[in-house]
Amino acid sequence: MRSSNPVLKNLPQAQQQGYGYGNNxxxxxxxxQTEAGQAPRAPQDSQRPMTVDDIVSKTGxxxxxxxxxxxxxxxxxxxxxxxxxxxxxxxxxxxxxxxxLVHSFSKSFGSPTVTLLYAAFEGLFVGGFSFLIGxxxxxxxxxxxxxxxxxxxxxxFVYRTGAIRVTPRxxxxxxxxxxxxxxxxxxxxxxxxxxxxxxxxxxxxxxIIFSLVCIVIASLSFLQDFDLADKLVRSGxxxxxxxxxxxxxxxxxxxxxxxxxRFLSIFNDD
Numbered sequence: 001m002r003s004s005n006p007v008l009k010n011l012p013q014a015q016q017q018g019y020g021y022g023n024n025x026x027x028x029x030x031x032x033q034t035e036a037g038q039a040p041r042a043p044q045d046s047q048r049p050m051t052v053d054d055i056v057s058k059t060g061x062x063x064x065x066x067x068x069x070x071x072x073x074x075x076x077x078x079x080x081x082x083x084x085x086x087x088x089x090x091x092x093x094x095x096x097x098x099x100x101l102v103h104s105f106s107k108s109f110g111s112p113t114v115t116l117l118y119a120a121f122e123g124l125f126v127g128g129f130s131f132l133i134g135x136x137x138x139x140x141x142x143x144x145x146x147x148x149x150x151x152x153x154x155x156x157f158v159y160r161t162g163a164i165r166v167t168p169r170x171x172x173x174x175x176x177x178x179x180x181x182x183x184x185x186x187x188x189x190x191x192x193x194x195x196x197x198x199x200x201x202x203x204x205x206x207x208i209i210f211s212l213v214c215i216v217i218a219s220l221s222f223l224q225d226f227d228l229a230d231k232l233v234r235s236g237x238x239x240x241x242x243x244x245x246x247x248x249x250x251x252x253x254x255x256x257x258x259x260x261x262r263f264l265s266i267f268n269d270d
Contacts, residue, residue, distance in 0.1 A: 050233050054242035058112075062119045062246045066254070069123025070130065077131035089128025096121035103247065110241035118247055122254055129258060133265045140268055144261035151215075151256060155222040164220075166227040174224065177217050184210070203266050211263040218256040225249050 073092070077085030099118040103111070134141040158164050188200040200210040229245045 048239050049236040050239045050242050052233060054239050055229055055233070055245050058115070058242040058246040059249050062115055062243075062250045063253070065116055065119035066123040066126060066250065069120050070127035073124045073127030074131050075127075077128055078136055085128055085131070088124045089132075092121045092124025092128070096125055100247075100251065103244075110238070110244035112240075112243045115243045115247040115250075119250065122250070126254060126257070130261065133258075133261050140261060140264045143264055144257055147260045147264075148253060148257040151219050151260075152222060152253065155219055156226060159223050159226040164223055166223050171224065174217070174220055178221070181214055181217060201262070208263070208266055211259055211266065214259040215256065215263060218252060218259055221252045221255075222249075225252055 069092075073085050073088050076082070076088065096118055099114060099121060103114045103118070106114075130141050134144070159166075164170070184200060188198065192198040192201070199206045201207055225245070225248050228248070232241060232245065
């Protein structure tokens with residue numbers, strides 16, 4: 001179970017052979033058998049196996065927090081106090097990145113505290129970013145949201161039908177592309193900082209091509225996220241690890257949304 005998503009790379013080794021729960025035996029209804037002659041007891045949430053509903057609910061909560069904080073910062077930027085809004089955007093982006101790094105190098109997987117902190121910080125960034133790129137009209141933002149939802153549903157269909165299979169070769173290729181895009185983005189950032197030239201994030205042909213490449217790679221990343229979540233459920237991973245899956249899906253969704261919004265803004269400027 002490998003993923004190029006940094007959030008989903010620190011999974012416990014126990015998942016390779018499935019998760020065990022000591023000498024307890026699970027009943028068909030999710031209870032845990034205690035001693036002979038005793039009625040089964042319901043397992044704690046941290047002990048029972050993960051289900052698809054766990055992933056859906058945790059991801060929904062994470063996205064709801066992102067949307068709430070994004071709306072607050074967008075309102076600040078739009079007129080209440082744009083200066084504070086821009087500060088929160090910068091701080092939110094840096095803090096969200098640090099939170100992801102902390103989670104990536106942590107020995108545990110699936111912390112609700114880390115996931116919700118990321119959601120709050122990322123929401124602040126998304127709100128300010130949406131204001132800067134999409135403006136106050138909201139038309140581009142709405143289109144980017146629709147595009148993100150459409151791609152998510154489309155890639156889920158692709159994964160379910162097996163049109164594109166997540167194989168070790170696929171994972172290696174996608175990881176290489178993500179590293180390549182990251183290096184190009186970093187090089188472009190340094191070039192823009194020292195020379196003012198911004199070929200990959202401007203409004204020219206190179207910027208259009210780069211945005212399209214990022215959108216394609218972000219879309220393909222969903223396949224890895226779905227595959228990993230599917231395998232965790234099948235292997236009986238603890239329910240608490242659904243928070244880790246939710247964080248990984250949120251990272252991919254926000255990356256896709258920002259790239260689609262940036263792509264649409266290029267044509268809107270023209």
